[in-house]
Amino acid sequence: MSETRADGRSADELRPVTIERGWSAQAEGSALISFGKTKLLCTASFTNGVPRWMNGSGKGWVTAEYSMLPRSTNSRTDRESVKGKIGGRTHEISRLIGRSLRAVVDMKALGENTIVLDCDVLQADGGTRTAAITGAYVALADALEWGKQHKFIAQRATPLIDSVSAVSVGIIDGTPMLDLAYVEDVRAETDMNVVTTGRGLFVEVQGTAEGAPFDRRELDALLDLALGGSERLTAIQLAALAEVG
Amino acid sequence: MSETRADGRSADELRPVTIERGWSAQAEGSALISFGKTKLLCTASFTNGVPRWMNGSGKGWVTAEYSMLPRSTNSRTDRESVKGKIGGRTHEISRLIGRSLRAVVDMKALGENTIVLDCDVLQADGGTRTAAITGAYVALADALEWGKQHKFIAQRATPLIDSVSAVSVGIIDGTPMLDLAYVEDVRAETDMNVVTTGRGLFVEVQGTAEGAPFDRRELDALLDLALGGSERLTAIQLAALAEVG
Amino acid sequence: MSETRADGRSADELRPVTIERGWSAQAEGSALISFGKTKLLCTASFTNGVPRWMNGSGKGWVTAEYSMLPRSTNSRTDRESVKGKIGGRTHEISRLIGRSLRAVVDMKALGENTIVLDCDVLQADGGTRTAAITGAYVALADALEWGKQHKFIAQRATPLIDSVSAVSVGIIDGTPMLDLAYVEDVRAETDMNVVTTGRGLFVEVQGTAEGAPFDRRELDALLDLALGGSERLTAIQLAALAEVG
Amino acid sequence: MSETRADGRSADELRPVTIERGWSAQAEGSALISFGKTKLLCTASFTNGVPRWMNGSGKGWVTAEYSMLPRSTNSRTDRESVKGKIGGRTHEISRLIGRSLRAVVDMKALGENTIVLDCDVLQADGGTRTAAITGAYVALADALEWGKQHKFIAQRATPLIDSVSAVSVGIIDGTPMLDLAYVEDVRAETDMNVVTTGRGLFVEVQGTAEGAPFDRRELDALLDLALGGSERLTAIQLAALAEVG
Amino acid sequence: MSETRADGRSADELRPVTIERGWSAQAEGSALISFGKTKLLCTASFTNGVPRWMNGSGKGWVTAEYSMLPRSTNSRTDRESVKGKIGGRTHEISRLIGRSLRAVVDMKALGENTIVLDCDVLQADGGTRTAAITGAYVALADALEWGKQHKFIAQRATPLIDSVSAVSVGIIDGTPMLDLAYVEDVRAETDMNVVTTGRGLFVEVQGTAEGAPFDRRELDALLDLALGGSERLTAIQLAALAEVG
């Protein structure tokens, strides 16, 4: 893969990824994550207790909300609070983030505690949902640690089963490429978001033919690329979590 | 695959699928489709003209709305009209249906016409979104035919590029299975919806680990199953459209 | 009355009425009812218990919701769930159905149980509200029977006091006519919906001058016609309920 | 009919009815109307022009909105603006008022002008919808006069075909009674609202069995009572309109 | 200050203020207040008990809602209930009224009781928020008296610490003026609402430069004017409350 892209990357290269852990002075866990010019603030809010319908189940709950600041995009988008309703895309992404994070949490080990992950896009340049999942994992890990330190989670419990990250892949002019920036995303014939665990298992695979439908061979090439990218994201997450909090 | 299921099917067997084409006396195209006990009414409404922002583009538009009757489910669900807002799941499925059908329509050939596909679940027993896509295709084909007969579409235009159908697959107790009924769906570790064209290309692949994450080999087995099911669904669609309307 | 109508009926003749009882595999009672081309699915959902404000009253509750599928009408109507609010007409009809059914239920005999009647119009050709009431009665009767079989209602209780049905009447070109189809409804000078019990008593009389106001003699003629129609509807309901469920 | 009531009225007697015409300094027509302790402010707002879909039709439009102040009732009711939606009862009454007033307006003679009738209940003691219709007629008449004076309506046009008023009747302990106060209304077995023109024709008849269903003889007695009451209301309206504005 | 205004007032003169106390037969306290042509109905609804989150606090709660009838204004304004949401201005004024009244209530002395003040504008000609506060105080005082008489408030408790009233001031063509009518309000360069207690202390000062920003000397002149007006409003409130209820 020697194809070069607008920003000089090779087809299988991630954009520069940075994670500023503990950005928020208020939240139990937080991360300001960038995938190139895409920037999100991910916070994890820990609450002791669960929604009423889960009372007494001995299990915890993890959920997520995604939103974009009105001027995170190239031209201003109206606020969903002003429109009085949440759009389908926002719903879809919030649900994806929640499912992805729940896949690596042992709800019994979490106990009757709730964690809400808020992923707010400050600047958007493609890949906001994958950056959200990747950053939310770091915020989640810190919030779980906070829960242990404050004795809401048992000392020997291991609520985190694995780590989780996500990356987009797509086919542009016939070439499979990793981590699409916005200008690439709009040109992609096929667009796929892949959520994987640190151990390399799939949590979610969502591939969509935006232009021509794709065949089995193309699907395989995209999955290969994604697994490679996710390995590097896992390393970046580990490095961020290794720093002294 | 010799595993037998609750309803006696083998792992790679579809439920009985029936399509009652032209069920509605009002719509330009319609189909009452059943996948076992799952029943939906799919209608296609043809309108000459497009939304204002597409005026003069020379292209048409296809969109979809999915909804469930309150007592299509085992216990009654509140109406979204009464709640005053549409839930995330409904949004997600409506968008999926729309994208899937657009994948087989040549918008230039459709010309400045709009088709709205309404997929209303009368009875739900798993696989409502895949039945919706499969039935909506039949309604769409008839509505396009109607558009030609009424001269809204040019006589030699070929707006339908391919056919489209969808089926669910999942892993239950380690076994990959085709076309999950509701009782199977809730038990599945991994659940995947696969939308394919009549020619066997992928339009959409959405796999989710509801329980344990899945590996590459499992993913491959699920895709194989889905392609087999979609071949049979394509044949059923063709047979329905071959009947005299 | 020898006046002939577009569909060949005489002025005091109902359209063909059919009731497919037990259409739904999910609901405790259900009926797919047609008045000519008007088709509705009526389901009755039985729940043990009542809304909080009725707890301990020893009485039950019966309520109804009416809705139209977007393409039940000749041209597509936007969904109320998408508009985010329920229109005045829908509210009005839902309330009418609820009041009509409650008129034949002894709430003490029902005990602290709730029945929700959902009347969804699959195809509309005039008289949807009267078909809704007539079909909902059949679904209600079956749901009450279900409640007895499952011991939520006392064995010797008689929650159904009477049967109930409804029919529309109107004055067209000076002639009073029974059971208006859509093309007649829009031309009617006066339009009246009459809800009566199997014993021939009035539950609701709603007459509206759409064109010129009407006099006492016309009002009397309309009531006569309605009572005749309701007698035949009662017989059809009884026949449907006499079949083995 | 010698039955005496809580407030000393005989069964066929109206409560004291007063109309303070021109109460508002802002509206083109207005009336503060009381039926006993029930008080409403009715305003008529005249606008030159019609909704877009009626442009060029040569016809006008008359519509109405009904609302209750939160503390017009005995215990405070939440505002519909705060709840974010309009209830079924409000919708139903607004539509009834609009239909009733339109019945006496010649839309061609009105020309392309719109009149909105706002009926706001300041104090409620039963019969608010009938008082609304009766008062709105006076406001409407003045707004039409205003329209003539300001040349929006042709000088020789006669937009008002007739007058219109409304009154409630009901059966209490077996006795038909006119113009029910709130304490009577809640006890009534049957409750009927009758809208009639000054010439004694029916515009709307809405009878509901709140308790036991009613028979034809009772229905006739209620209609007789209503016609008597409406004759007196017509006289009161005429007297109010005869005063110098 | 010898400047004369459109209505002949001097710059430091209030419009005629009248308070019709006890206007409502339903509410525990009420006042129909006019500031010239501005007219509001203020009601105070007394309920024993407080919102759940205050249970057991031993303290009461006072809150307010402000609204305008659609035709209280010169041209008709759409109802907020119809629009489905409350506008920013309404929210702002409701909150201001609530804060202003709470400033003179000792919540401990009120005990666990709630008072809701509804201020509905029947006719608007500037200064509706200041008239609302001034009238709501009279309604509040009567509702507190009612609470004592009905033993919901302890006999020797003194829930009212002080009285409260409000008045607008503004700068027009360089001259500071008291109690602006609508035509003055739209021309004012600076507009200020001042809420004061009977003892002459400030509860709220809200000054806004609609045109050119204002300097310290102008601010001082406006505050002087407001204090003078509020003294006269206090006297009018006292006189109203001195009448036999």
Place this chain on the structure above:
Amino acid sequence: MSETRADGRSADELRPVTIERGWSAQAEGSALISFGKTKLLCTASFTNGVPRWMNGSGKGWVTAEYSMLPRSTNSRTDRESVKGKIGGRTHEISRLIGRSLRAVVDMKALGENTIVLDCDVLQADGGTRTAAITGAYVALADALEWGKQHKFIAQRATPLIDSVSAVSVGIIDGTPMLDLAYVEDVRAETDMNVVTTGRGLFVEVQGTAEGAPFDRRELDALLDLALGGSERLTAIQLAALAEVG
């Protein structure tokens, strides 16, 4: 004033104020502003053209929207988009920011262009509305410059008349203090927000007695403090704008 505060400041001292100008790569103007731990992202979106009702007026429009991220606060607050409506406080602050910025813009000189200021609170520790105004001014200045460079604003036009900033002041334990942090804000007897121009004139003065009402002398002391603070904020704004963009 030698009183020392929790964070060691003297009563008339601002928290450390920093302005990171041009933080956003998307917006025409932007500033990340901190007042101590309070942090907001302010963006200015420039659009050529004005709302339809201003077409042809030759004037521009400036408006603002304020919002808080759900976890900007110490415990998580539900999103207004999820609640489906905007609260009163949000409305009030958005309106205040809009009015404040409009006070320093010459709408004729701006021409038919629209600027939307979005002020999103990333972290809240008191004074978010004053930081919003102070930061929005910097974003606005850059967006106006952008408008000139892109020829939407005439080269010799001077749309900015003055600069604008805001600061909070309050009385705590009898001592007037500048720029309240959250812990101070909740304890303040009186709380005032003062918006001033760079030339020291008042744009908005909003003082509220949260506890005991305040007298004229206290009001004067607060205004003195605010004018002092605003002088320093003006210097910080100028310094930020002097840097090379």
